[in-house]
Amino acid sequence: MTSKITLFQHGTGAMIVPGLFDGTIDIQELLTHGDTGIGSGDGLDGESIINNGTPLLIRGDGSVTIADDHFTVPFVNAHFAAYSTINNIQINDFQSLGNYIFKHHQYQNILFSVKLHGQFEWVKTRSVFKQSKPYPSLVATAKSEKRFESQHLSGTVIAYYYPDAFSKFAVGGFHAHFISDDQSIGGHLMNFSGFNGDLGIQKFKKLDLELPIDNADYLNHDFKNDDIEAAINQAERES
Template identity: 30%
Template sequence: MYTSSIKLHFLFFVMIIAILIIPAYSDIISDSPVMYQASTYAMVESGNYSEVITVDEMKSFGNFGVGGFKDLDGELTQINGDIYQIKHDGSVLKPEGDTGICFANTITFDPEYLINLNETMNEDTLLANIHDSFPDENVIYAFRIDGEFPEITVRSVPPQEEPYPSLSEVIEDQSVFHLQNISGTVSGFWFPEWMQGVNYAGFHTHFITDARDAGGHVLDMTTENASVSIQPIYTFTMILPDKKED
């Protein structure tokens, strides 16, 4: 009888906790912006660089993101709603609205917390500090780094023609740019290990200068006086390539 009473009290306690937690978690999800993703990393890795969405469509989905263009024609960085195309020759363009995009992540950026990293840090230390701030390693994070970059190494890739080679083959012909003593913004996402293939598990970062005259996919960086804005992501919508017209 005493044991049954304990069980009943425990069950009642669990039910109360569930009633309190479930609506709270539901509120978190409903209040959080949705991340939109065009294509998957596995598709791009295998050599699918066909158009999935356009620049105008990406802008309608979010104001902050990263990606690549149709035919893998340069690196894509989205900051404050503007989309930039960093070509393999290092030039930076603002592409037309009907320009095709083969892969992208974008979100209406609404960071939940900010960390200031005033020390000079190499990339490993910087990313470790950002990772250590994550409250939950099972969700996605968008983050923005604004600051000074004593050194940053970025890359872009040349446009491809069908039949497309794999991403690893394209990267063999990448253009690498070593930038020094500049200020700018890193747009980035972090994906948990269980999402490998859907996206790239770990950090994916792109950079553009404050002058909007250089940037690319980040290979290495050193920062100082960095301000990092971070947004957890609980929901996302995936847009897959449509082959019906092929």
């Protein structure tokens, strides 16, 4: 079992940029690495979030289902939750969350996870539709993404922070997914406002990274002409 100071990562952000979307780890195996996590889906079939051991998939049409044991994902993070939690905190928006954390913790250069659970005044998420081979690039896929908004709801944010030195193979900075308690809205978190609830932070000493070394498309790809960081930033940040 992966320890509570270990963050598991399967796949890389660099893979996703040119369209290497094959799922290469299934949910059953993924759950051996954590009860908490966020990731993509096979062929970029939606956005996934594992909360308290339950793997949920938010598809391009916004529908939320429990991901099947055999569902596969190309790029995912997971860990076993052991958050240090502060209760009844107010956070204005996504930007303020980072400001708050770095004001109180010297975590700029380490890997950590953040979990928010409570009430939100407003949440904006997005998801993407399953693509077919030959897969388009990440930026082209993002053009057909759907965005979702909701007000006055309760829900959970699970996020990971990677220092900038990791920006080519993960998402540098924060990467967050959301699911509402009633599962009416979820996906990749673009922004939120007016959070009031519990903030959990869990820092890691180790990164356990697994590469899809049996995937022919991954082995064959020439990454030289992919501008990894620019594409991740374009696709991951709100425009």
